Amino acid sequence: MEFIFHYPSFVTILDFIGTFAFAISGIRLASAKRFDWFGAYVVGLATAIGGGTIRDVLLDVTPAWMLDPMYLICTAMAMFFVILFGRYVIRLNNTFFIFDTIGLALFTVVGFSKAYDLGYPFWVAIIMGSITGAAGGVIRDIFINEIPLIFRKEIYAMACAIGGLIYWFCLVAGLESHWSQVIGGMSVFIVRILAVRYQITLPILKGEETEEKE
Amino acid sequence: MEFIFHYPSFVTILDFIGTFAFAISGIRLASAKRFDWFGAYVVGLATAIGGGTIRDVLLDVTPAWMLDPMYLICTAMAMFFVILFGRYVIRLNNTFFIFDTIGLALFTVVGFSKAYDLGYPFWVAIIMGSITGAAGGVIRDIFINEIPLIFRKEIYAMACAIGGLIYWFCLVAGLESHWSQVIGGMSVFIVRILAVRYQITLPILKGEETEEKE
Amino acid sequence: MEFIFHYPSFVTILDFIGTFAFAISGIRLASAKRFDWFGAYVVGLATAIGGGTIRDVLLDVTPAWMLDPMYLICTAMAMFFVILFGRYVIRLNNTFFIFDTIGLALFTVVGFSKAYDLGYPFWVAIIMGSITGAAGGVIRDIFINEIPLIFRKEIYAMACAIGGLIYWFCLVAGLESHWSQVIGGMSVFIVRILAVRYQITLPILKGEETEEKE
Helix, strand or coil, X not given: CHHHHHHHHHHHHHHHHHHHHHHHHHHHHHHHCCCEXXXXXXXXXXXXXXXXXXXXXXXXCCCHHHCCCHHHHHHHHHXXXXXXXXXXXXXXXXXXXXXXXXXHHHHHHHHHHHHHHCCCCHHHHHHHHHHHHHHHHHHHHHHCCCCCXXXXXXXXXXXXXXXXXXXXXXXXXXXXXXXXXXXXXXXXXXXXXXXXXXXXXXXXCCCCHHHHHC | CHHHHHHHXXXXXXXXXXXXXXXXXXXXXHHHCCCEHHHHHHHHHHHHXXXXXXXXXXXXXXXXXXXXXXXXXXXXXXXXXXXXXHHHHHHHHHHHHHHHHHHHHHHHHHHHHHHHHCCCCHHHHHHHHHHHHHHHHHHHHHHCCCCCXXXXXXXXXXXXXXXXXXXXXXXXXXXXXXXXHHHHHHHHHHHHHHHHHCCCCCCECCCCHHHHHC | CHHHHHHHHHHHHHHHHHXXXXXXXXXXHHHHCCCEHHHHHHXXXXXXXXXXXXXXXXXXXXXXXXXXXXXXXXXXXXXXXXXXXXXXXXXXXXXXXXXXXXXXXXXXXXXXXXXXXXXXXXXXXXXXXXXXXXXXXXXXXXXXXXXXXXXXXXXXXXXXHHHHHHHHHHHHCCCCHHHHHHHHXXXXXXXXXXXXXXCCCCCECCCXXXXXXX
């Protein structure tokens, strides 16, 4: 009973941290484009819940934020945080990077589990994990009229895919669901941290260099 | 019987006016970007039905335009109108502003009611009202590759949210559903008109001004 | 039995060709924008499955790619093809144009049939055919931050709409479903080939030329 109470609350805290960090990332980029408060809130919200919403629409279940006002409230808190401490937010860049990566790891695990538990094959679950983690950032970049960052820079969505694959390996190897989640999530976290620390990037696709000459 | 007949037809007329005005707004912006007729039609249609479609996908019901060809026909009429009277359309700017605001008010009420009647809590209904009213314009701006206007200028989606909140207050206060709709819709209309008339805007978020120096 | 076996496999081959050609088109444009491998794969995948996914979400059925890994594998093959033969891909432009047009024709027929078989009226089926054929390219262009090509150039989605209309005429005229599909698909193919060959375009909408003076 004790455990049942503590376990969800731990996940809820992680979910809150991830949502907060994702919302901050959207609000910061919106403020750099001189959006008004409403626009910044919408971009923050879309960054935080966009991936999960696309996943839930594809899985044909009700989007999580329509069942729990936590996501809206958490985004509002991120908004007030940026309004109050805007000029200090940049100095906290490393802190937010850790939060953002925790969010990425957790969102990936949530997305994978949700699809897998509905009976979809592992490759659908991996894609759903990656969509949950990374699609919010794509929507954010479309809203601020930039080429989505994840297509050009850093191991980001790839970390979700790798973590999802490891999660699945754990399940296939017979590990308990709970431990598979922890290991899958840790994998996302570690892959992302290592990639940024050692500036590991994927190769640029250069098949079309001649096109620019045309 | 008389009343039952007249009431839907009045809403249908308002719905037609709103769809027409929203379609015109999409077609005009598409023509400024030199889209061809087909492109302009698609942008007009997306502006008119985009918000309602996102709402219906999230609520997991069949999008309204798939059940009634009125929206396609109305957009085609808007298209012919712009083709025939293009150079006079600008002079009618104030007329279209009124139509567009009527559309915004009506779409907000329709979106709120649809979610609320399905049993969703009031904050989901307010968001669905705002999506119905404002998301079509966001899709329009993404299609023409501009930063969505509503994130940067004017009280627009905010008017939907305020109107939705007032609508809900009316329901909580025990007002009849019909009157709550009228008051909610009027609120959207008045907030938007006042905001434009007195150039009321939300503050710009300036948390990140130092980022540009980097 | 023989026939039952051969017919689906023929459609499967066409579906594979269409998916491959659509994926190539996304990957090529992503590489011109210097996306990394992951980004290029995602853009290729979105181009290939985006239209069908929007259609299936609107029709409230499970997206095809979530039931069959063929689309992911086919996109991966397109990816390796561009990585290995990138500099030769341009010389194959005409070959890809044919493949792309076959894909367009097939996707249109699949989209129309799926909606029509679910009991939707013909105009919904025509739109679903056009979305299946053309929406993937719109998503691709949004991802690479360009104004969607189909809104400005060439008879593309129009070919889907015309083919869908002819498909429906055949059904109304009492033709067998199988032959209606063939004729509808051929119509898309022919309209597109003729439009490109004779540079037939739709008129540009010029209702708003004065706006730029403001």
